[in-house]
Amino acid sequence: MSLKKALLSQVLGLSLGLLVSFSSFAADTPSESSVEAVVPKESMFQAGRSYISRVSDRLVDTVSGKSEELINRAMEVIGVRYRWDAELPQSGLDGSSFVGYVFKDKLGFLLPRKSTQMSRVGKPVNRDELQPGDLVFFNTMRLTFSHVGIYVGDNKFIHSPSKGTAVRVDDLSSLYWDKRFDGARRLDGSDTLDDAERKELLNEVKNLKRKSRSL
Numbered sequence: 001m002s003l004k005k006a007l008l009s010q011v012l013g014l015s016l017g018l019l020v021s022f023s024s025f026a027a028d029t030p031s032e033s034s035v036e037a038v039v040p041k042e043s044m045f046q047a048g049r050s051y052i053s054r055v056s057d058r059l060v061d062t063v064s065g066k067s068e069e070l071i072n073r074a075m076e077v078i079g080v081r082y083r084w085d086a087e088l089p090q091s092g093l094d095g096s097s098f099v100g101y102v103f104k105d106k107l108g109f110l111l112p113r114k115s116t117q118m119s120r121v122g123k124p125v126n127r128d129e130l131q132p133g134d135l136v137f138f139n140t141m142r143l144t145f146s147h148v149g150i151y152v153g154d155n156k157f158i159h160s161p162s163k164g165t166a167v168r169v170d171d172l173s174s175l176y177w178d179k180r181f182d183g184a185r186r187l188d189g190s191d192t193l194d195d196a197e198r199k200e201l202l203n204e205v206k207n208l209k210r211k212s213r214s215l
Helices: 003-018 032-038 041-065 067-076 095-107 175-180 195-214
Strands: 121-125 135-138 147-153 156-159 168-171 181-191
Touching: 041 067, 067 095, 067 147, 067 156, 095 147, 095 156, 175 181
Parallel strands: none
Antiparallel strands: 121 181, 135 147, 135 181, 147 156, 156 168
């Protein structure tokens, strides 16, 4: 089996069951067939919410247990230029696509594309409770949750800031970012996405499934 096929298959495993925002790339991730055995094909969308409750604890363990690997992967992308609506380091990454790329590439977590949607994934955490791997949000365009980064510890976060810049580490306590801080989320398998957003993500999962079968 090729590396590409293996990655797609692992990404698909939990994404198919969660139907929300991400899937687990951990060693104990159920295979695609085991997920389908739990969630019947004809009712995948309806069963998504109940499935979340059965895997949320394991997802929390996965994120916290692999936070160091996640941060290391994010650090490897430092210097990649900002580019609006791009999704791969080779072409550039904007704020939300940087976060989405790191989580998908390292942990196999499939996040929504927009930072505003990411702000409804997982549970809110207070600023003084931040842990490496948490998502941090900012109001940078006079819009709530218009920018997102990944907390790396020691009051620092990594992100792709804006046009003309590149992926870098910044300090949450700096004047600019402190006044624009909008909150933080910790991935725990829950979400407050609406049905349309969840369905959009499910369609992306189905596309990944078709691609994996063609490899």
